[in-house]
Amino acid sequence: MEEYNVNSEKIVFEIVEWEAVDDLDKLIENCIKIKGLGFKFAIDDSGSGYSSFLYLKSLPSDFVKIEGEFVKNIKHNTKDKLIVDSITNICKMHNVAVIAEYVEDENVLKEAINLGIDLGQGFYPGKPEELVL
Numbered sequence: 360m361e362e363y364n365v366n367s368e369k370i371v372f373e374i375v376e377w378e379a380v381d382d383l384d385k386l387i388e389n390c391i392k393i394k395g396l397g398f399k400f401a402i403d404d405s406g407s408g409y410s411s412f413l414y415l416k417s418l419p420s421d422f423v424k425i426e427g428e429f430v431k432n433i434k435h436n437t438k439d440k441l442i443v444d445s446i447t448n449i450c451k452m453h454n455v456a457v458i459a460e461y462v463e464d465e466n467v468l469k470e471a472i473n474l475g476i477d478l479g480q481g482f483y484p485g486k487p488e489e490l491v492l
Contacts, residue, residue, distance in 0.1 A: 367397035427461025434466045
């Protein structure tokens with residue numbers, strides 16, 4: 360961090376839920392230490408794992424990324440919309456920002472905004488580009 364003059368507040372580590380299962384206590388301990396340096400954490404693919412709410416409750420995360428399989432059909436599928444809405448509401452109660460994956464068109468973006476989602480990720484907001492340092 361110091362060697363390359365990296366601003367830790369601009370770095371977000373993503374934790375994929377199924378990877379956190381082995382030793383949750385150790386993961387929490389390490390996250391707290393790393394957050395002490397200013398880094399942020401996101402729980403990735405929320406809703407796809409068996410312990411989604413346990414991770415949200417236990418991990419000191421700044422963001423939760425909602426699994427794109429739920430997001431991409433929120434305009435037309437009431438079950439997906441209910442799941443996304445529920446995850447969003449729980450995150451808001453924990454002061455965790457919500458990121459919607461698979462925002463592929465304007466309709467999905469508008470529905471995500473209506474549900475109170477904070478950020479969108481997908482081809483509609485912008486296609487991935489090469490990082491130039």
